[in-house]
Amino acid sequence: MSSNNQTKEIIEKQFNDLINKAQQLYPAINEDISTYSNMTAYTDSLQDYLNLTMQTPLEISTNHIVLV
Numbered sequence: 001m002s003s004n005n006q007t008k009e010i011i012e013k014q015f016n017d018l019i020n021k022a023q024q025l026y027p028a029i030n031e032d033i034s035t036y037s038n039m040t041a042y043t044d045s046l047q048d049y050l051n052l053t054m055q056t057p058l059e060i061s062t063n064h065i066v067l068v
Helices: 002-025 029-054
Strands: none
Touching: 002 029
């Protein structure tokens, strides 16, 4: 188990080093990632909406006559 803990610590250290280097190169990286995540979520919502609006209405998609 200790080798797993050592491996985990090494990976965490490497990850933190990469984060620090990225923040040095791109000071606003956290805000950019947040913006990208929001854009992705909004795009998914729009795609869901478009998928719903492009569905064939039930009245047209079946051979049954709908009486109202």
